[in-house]
Every structure is written in structure tokens, then in C-alpha cells.
Amino acid sequence: MSREFDNPARPQLLEADGIRIEFGGRQILASIYMRVQTGQIVGLLGRNGSGKSVLLQTIFGARAVADASVRVNGRRVVPAFRAPGLLNYLPQEPLLPPSLSLAKAARMLGVDIELATARFPELRPQFDRRLNELSGGSARLVQALLLLHANTAFSLFDEPFSGVMPVHVETLAEEMQRMKSRKGLLITDHRYAEVLPICDVVYLLHQGRLLQLEGDVREQLRDYGYLAS
Numbered sequence: 692m693s694r695e696f697d698n699p700a701r702p703q704l705l706e707a708d709g710i711r712i713e714f715g716g717r718q719i720l721a722s723i724y725m726r727v728q729t730g731q732i733v734g735l736l737g738r739n740g741s742g743k744s745v746l747l748q749t750i751f752g753a754r755a756v757a758d759a760s761v762r763v764n765g766r767r768v769v770p771a772f773r774a775p776g777l778l779n780y781l782p783q784e785p786l787l788p789p790s791l792s793l794a795k796a797a798r799m800l801g802v803d804i805e806l807a808t809a810r811f812p813e814l815r816p817q818f819d820r821r822l823n824e825l826s827g828g829s830a831r832l833v834q835a836l837l838l839l840h841a842n843t844a845f846s847l848f849d850e851p852f853s854g855v856m857p858v859h860v861e862t863l864a865e866e867m868q869r870m871k872s873r874k875g876l877l878i879t880d881h882r883y884a885e886v887l888p889i890c891d892v893v894y895l896l897h898q899g900r901l902l903q904l905e906g907d908v909r910e911q912l913r914d915y916g917y918l919a920s
């Protein structure tokens with residue numbers, strides 16, 4: 692199958708709408724329209740349980756939702772993960788088999804591990820170690836870096852900074868900014884202070900609706916009860 696999506700020279704637009712989800716009569720997602728362009732970092736914020744993970748799973752195609760429309764350049768791609776070179780997804784839980792070495796995991800994803808970890812010299816002596824031999828934060832960092840550097844048009848990251856120490860969060864955020872010249876990134880993470888400065892677009896998921904925040908984003912986050920007032 693051809694990999695028509697992962698050409699960085701060709702702009703791509705990922706759109707999702709029509710996603711309605713309820714659990715036990717409680718509506719989680721009601722009215723969603725979301726777009727991510729290559730060259731952009733899009734931040735998705737929301738209170739615990741607001742449905743951010745469910746939304747990412749649905750866009751990726753891991754969760755089947757009737758009427759969900761996920762499109763690239765206007766063409767439906769459901770499930771999106773089947774489209775070669777289109778997108779990858781870091782879930783909240785570990786993605787890669789824990790018994791894989793870093794070097795093997797990188798090879799599996801077609802990533803040059805030297806390049807992907809160039810700004811994290813501490814990881815160099817660990818290339819031959821298995822993921823389950825790394826600390827939790829290092830394993831999270833490695834998985835985020837490998838997906839970030841993998842050759843896809845989009846990456847969806849669910850809490851990529853979770854457990855990662857502050858100095859590496861800063862460098863990872865810089866890497867994300869650098870890599871957006873090659874892809875579009877959709878990031879949800881409660882480390883809002885690190886997320887907001889790198890985002891081109893910020894969405895807030897609030898009571899099932901997706902709101903695009905503009906202007907004084909922090910004030911709106913306070914108004915909607917995401918930040919303390």
C-alpha cells in the first residue's frame with residue numbers, strides 16, 4: 692500500500708466530527724468538531740473525565756463510534772490507523788511491548804534512535820536495555836520521542852509528559868516544536884504550563900463540547916473550572 696500521507700512537503704488537514712459518545716446514559720462527547728493541520732501543535736485540555744482520551748481513541752480508530760467522521764483533506768479515513776503513514780498514537784498506558792529493547796523498538800517504528808534521542812544524552816547508554824528495565828519516566832519519554840520521530844503525518848499524544856522530570860519535559864516540548872515542521876501534533880496533558888506555550892490552537896473539552904480558546908486562554912480556563920480562580 693502506498694504511503695500517501697507522510698510527505699512533509701504536502702500539507703494535510705485532519706478533521707474529526709460527528710463523534711457522540713455516552714456511557715450509562717451520561718453523554719461524554721456531544722458536539723465535536725476538531726481540526727489539526729500539519730505544521731501545527733494542537734492542545735486539548737479538559738477536566739478529569741471530560742473525554743479527552745476517548746476522543747483521541749476515536750480519532751485514531753481504536754474505538755468504533757457510529758457516525759464518527761474522521762477525514763484527511765476531506766476524505767474519510769475510518770479507522771485512521773489503517774491508512775499507512777497517516778498517524779500514530781501514544782495512549783495513557785504504555786504502548787510498546789515492555790520486553791523490547793529501545794534499539795529494537797526504534798527499528799520497528801523505522802526511527803533513527805540516535806537522531807530521536809540526540810537531545811537526551813542520558814538515554815544513549817540505554818539503547819540495548821528493555822523498556823521494562825527503564826524508569827517509568829524514561830520509558831514514557833522514549834515512547835513519546837519514538838512516535839514523534841516516526842514518519843507519520845500526525846501524532847496523537849495522551850499525556851506524553853506524565854512522569855517525565857521537568858528538565859526533560861522542557862526539552863521534549865522543544866522537540867515537539869521542532870518536529871511540527873514535519874507533522875501535526877495533537878497533545879492532551881495536564882501540564883498546561885508546558886503545553887500552552889507550544890500550542891498553535893487550544894481546545895477545551897467541556898461538558899461534551901469542544902471549545903476553541905482564543906485570547907486570554909488562562910482566564911477562560913479559570914472560568915470553565917479547569918484552573919483554580
Ligand SMILES: Nc1ncnc2c1ncn2[C@@H]1O[C@H](COP(=O)(O)OP(=O)(O)OP(=O)(O)O)[C@@H](O)[C@H]1O
Nearest residue numbers: 714715719737738739740741742743744745746783
Ligand atoms: N469503557 C467505558 N465504560 C464506561 N465509562 C467509560 C469507559 N471509558 C471511559 N469512560 C468514562 O468516560 C469519561 C471520559 O473518560 P476519559 O478517560 O476520556 O477522560 P479524560 O478526559 O481523558 O480524563 P483524565 O484527564 O482523567 O485522563 C469518564 O467519565 C470515564 O469514566
